[in-house]
Amino acid sequence: MTLLVTGGAGFIGSAVVRLAVSQGRRVVNLDALTYAACLENLVEVAESPLYTFENSDIRDPEALARIFERHRPTAVMHLAAESHVDRSIDGPGIFVETNVTGTYNLLQSARAHWERLGRPAEFRFHHVSTDEVFGSLGTTGKFTEETPYAPNSPYSASKAASDHLVRAWHETYGLPVVMSNCSNNYGPYHFPEKLIPVVILNALAGREIPVYGSGENVRDWLYVEDHAEALLTVLERGRAGRSYNIGGENEATNLELVHKLCAILDRLKPWSRPYSTLIQHVSDRPGHDLRYAIDPTRIREELGWRPSVTLDEGLERTVRWYLENEDWWRALQERDGVGRRLGTA
Numbered sequence: 001m002t003l004l005v006t007g008g009a010g011f012i013g014s015a016v017v018r019l020a021v022s023q024g025r026r027v028v029n030l031d032a033l034t035y036a037a038c039l040e041n042l043v044e045v046a047e048s049p050l051y052t053f054e055n056s057d058i059r060d061p062e063a064l065a066r067i068f069e070r071h072r073p074t075a076v077m078h079l080a081a082e083s084h085v086d087r088s089i090d091g092p093g094i095f096v097e098t099n100v101t102g103t104y105n106l107l108q109s110a111r112a113h114w115e116r117l118g119r120p121a122e123f124r125f126h127h128v129s130t131d132e133v134f135g136s137l138g139t140t141g142k143f144t145e146e147t148p149y150a151p152n153s154p155y156s157a158s159k160a161a162s163d164h165l166v167r168a169w170h171e172t173y174g175l176p177v178v179m180s181n182c183s184n185n186y187g188p189y190h191f192p193e194k195l196i197p198v199v200i201l202n203a204l205a206g207r208e209i210p211v212y213g214s215g216e217n218v219r220d221w222l223y224v225e226d227h228a229e230a231l232l233t234v235l236e237r238g239r240a241g242r243s244y245n246i247g248g249e250n251e252a253t254n255l256e257l258v259h260k261l262c263a264i265l266d267r268l269k270p271w272s273r274p275y276s277t278l279i280q281h282v283s284d285r286p287g288h289d290l291r292y293a294i295d296p297t298r299i300r301e302e303l304g305w306r307p308s309v310t311l312d313e314g315l316e317r318t319v320r321w322y323l324e325n326e327d328w329w330r331a332l333q334e335r336d337g338v339g340r341r342l343g344t345a
């Protein structure tokens with residue numbers, strides 16, 4: 001297999017690239033190296049003969065055509081995206097350009113390439129998406145693959161639009177696609193603007209730990225290395241034209257999550273007072289969804305995949321990783337917008 005991964009210098013993409021190369025797959029990583037990218041995430045594969053990097057942009061269709069021609073991939077896993085909800089509130093345009101138009105460009109290049117190869121049934125275009133496309137749940141229920149789309153943020157609306165394009169390229173042109181919609185990821189190499197790293201790094205700096213609104217919003221948390229395993233499972237064994245929900249089976253309110261992180265830090269890096277005394281409730285995010293939860297029956301029953309890491313184990317590993325990798329996160333804190341409250345419009 002030659003797997004073309006887009007967004008492989010990001011948080012989830014780099015976990016996929018590391019795993020795929022370690023399992024012997026040839027991987028071409030196509031990434032535009034936006035503010036969210038970090039090539040240091042890939043040091044362990046950078047010298048591997050199985051790994052190639054293409055610094056390229058999915059908004060550039062000619063560059064995509066050249067890359068398909070040069071590497072002749074047998075599968076594509078598409079993760080490149082603008083991914084931060086708060087940034088999408090302040091600047092939605094780039095989310096439409098990258099997540100919608102960029103996905104359209106990639107579909108067109110993949111389709112042309114697949115047709116040149118003679119339309120092989122075993123080719124795969126795997127589109128990686130989010131549970132946020134389904135909108136918000138009340139206190140009960142879970143998202144299945146049949147849940148109607150109801151995105152509420154510019155980010156989730158742009159991902160929903162890209163999901164629809166992928167589905168249409170299968171129905172109309174026969175492109176063998178698979179799709180997956182997953183819950184919130186966390187773990188090593190998580191960019192320091194997202195909730196879990198913000199909590200850890202603010203606590204370590206003795207700074208306020210912001211909790212949006214009451215903190216009652218519920219998320220399901222998926223350890224990123226579990227997700228990478230699930231994605232390669234869907235890529236290789238998922239049925240063409242089908243989508244799979246991927247969850248961690250780990251629901252928690254944001255406030256519970258923050259308290260768990262503070263308790264781990266109290267144990268691993270004791271401070272003069274409990275870290276939870278730094279928690280401050282701040283104004284809520286506009287359009288903040290109350291609850292997301294995944295029904296993982298399809299991926300469990302059809303593909304035999306289930307998460308291996310509980311939330312408590314995953315959070316402990318994550319906190320330890322941030323304590324041991326200060327050089328990695330210090331450099332990223334200098335990037336534009338990191339450490340500032342965004343998305344209050």
Ligand SMILES: NC(=O)c1ccc[n+]([C@@H]2O[C@H](COP(=O)([O-])OP(=O)(O)OC[C@H]3O[C@@H](n4cnc5c(N)ncnc54)[C@H](O)[C@@H]3O)[C@@H](O)[C@H]2O)c1
Nearest residue numbers: 007009010011012032033034036037057058080081130185
């Ligand atoms: N992080 C999560 O919790 C989560 C949950 C569900 C789904 N997803 C989806 O998974 C995918 C990866 O998420 P992530 O958290 O790793 O994102 P990320 O922001 O960490 O990484 C995105 C990567 O895409 C690259 N990129 C952005 N625009 C590009 C462009 N125009 N051309 C080429 N590369 C470009 C960036 O440089 C970066 O390396 C996204 O599609 C996201 O919607 C993420």
